Amino acid sequence: MSDLTEPSGVPDPSSMSAADLLGFDPFDPEFLREPYARYRELRACGAIFRTRAGLLVATTYELCAAMLRDPRFGHATGSQDDRTPDRPVESFLRMDPPDHTRLRALVSRAFTPRMLERLRPRVEAITAELIAGLPEEADLVSGFAHPLPVRVISEMLGVPPEDDERFRGWSEVLARGLDPMLTDDLMSDTERARSEFRDYFRGLVAIRRERPGDDLLSALAQVEELTEPELLATCVLLLVAGHETTVNLIANGVLNLTRHGLLAYAAERPRQVVEEVLRYDPPVQLTSRVALADLTLGGVPVQKGQAVLGLIGAANRDPAVFPEPDRFDVTREPGRHLAFGLGIHFCLGATLARMEGEIALSALAAAAPKLELPDAAPPYKENLVLRGLAALPVRLKSR
Secondary structure (H helix, E strand, C coil), X not given: CEEXXXXXXXXXXXXXXXXXXXXXXXXXXXXXXXXXXXXXXXXXXXXXEECCCCCEEECCHHHHHHHHHCCCEECCCCCHHHCECCECCCCHHHCCCCHHHHHHHHHHHHHCHHHHHCCHHHHHHHHHHHHHCCCCEEEHHHHHHCHHHHHHHHHHHCCCHHHHHHHHHHHHHHHHCCCCCCXXXXXXXXXXXXXXXXHHHHHHHHHHHHCCCCCHHHHHHCCCCCCHHHHHHHHHHHHHHCCHHHHHHXXXXXXXXXXXXXXXXXXXXXXXXXXXXXXXXXXXXEEEEEECCCEEECCEEECCCCEEEEEHHHHCCCCCCCCCCCCCCCCCCCCCCCCCCCHHHCCCCHHHHHHHHHHHHHHHHHHCCCCECCCCCCCECCCCCXXXXXXXXXXXXXX
C-alpha cells in the first residue's frame, strides 16, 4: 500500500485541502472535465492507499467489489430505535441490517423486472413527447435528460406533475448533500431541503391514505410496518435517487456517443451502449463504507469505525478487468462494472435506470442521428459523488 501521509503523522484535517483529504481535488476544473487521468495516477499508487488525512482509498475493481460485498463494511448508522429529533431517520440507503433489510424488502415489491416492464410504454411515450418538443438548439439536460426520469418516478409515486420543478431544486441540493465534504452553508441548505421535502410528502401521504390511488405512494402509505419517519425518508430517497443518476446516465451517454461519433449505435444496440456508458463514465463516481469490525482489505488493516472510500470511477477503468479500459467501446460485451454497486446495497432502481437509458438514447439517436455539440467542453456540476453535466447544448438540425 502506498502511504500519502506525512512522516510526522496525520495533520489536522481542518487545515487541509480537499486534495489532502481525498488524494485529489474534486472541484478542480480539469478534474471535473476528465477525472480518469487522475484515477490512473492514484491506482498507480496502489490498490489501496492512505491520504494525508489518514483516509483509506480503494482504487481497483477487486478491492472496491470486495468492500461492497463484505457484510463487515456498512454505514454504522445504528438502529432506528436510537433516533432522536436531532438525529432523524435515514433512508435505507444509509442503513445496515436489519433495518435496511426490512425497509428494502418492503419497497422492492414495486421494482421487480415484471412490474417495471409494464412502465415501458409510458417511458417511451414521455420520451417521444420530450424529443418532439425540443427546439433545433436545446439544452439536453433541462429539456430532456432531467424531465424524463423525473416524470417517470413522479408518476410511479403519484406526485402531481405541476410539482416537478419544485423537486428539481430540492433534489439538486440533496444530491450535493451526498458529498462527504460539506460546508456549513451546504449542510444547512441540505437539512432545509430535506425538511421541506418531507413536509411536502407528509401532506401527500395524508391525502393518499384517505383516497388511495394506483401508485407506489398509496401502496407504501398502507404498509403498517412503516413508521411515518421511515415512510417520508423512503419517499425522498425514491424521488431523488429515482432520477438524479439517470439524468447523468442520459446526458453522459449523449456526450460520449456524440464525441466519438457513435450515436447511431444507440439505436442499434441500446443495451450494450448503456452498459458501456455506465462503465466508461459512471454517474456515481465513488462510495464509502465504514468498517463494522476490525478487518483487512487488500492486506491493509482497517480498524472498526474507520471509513474506506471506494473509487467506482477508477474501478470501472481497471485494466485487470476491462481490456483497453480508457477506450469507449460500444461493441464491448457488457461486463461487471460497479456503476450500480454490489452486495446488499446494489441499486434498487438499476433495472428502471437501464430501461430509461436505453429508451432515451435509442429514441434520440433515431430522431437526431447527426446531433451536434456546439460546446466541446460543456460544464459539469461541482459534485464529488455524482458526475453529471450542468448543461449540454446540442444542435438538432438533422431531425
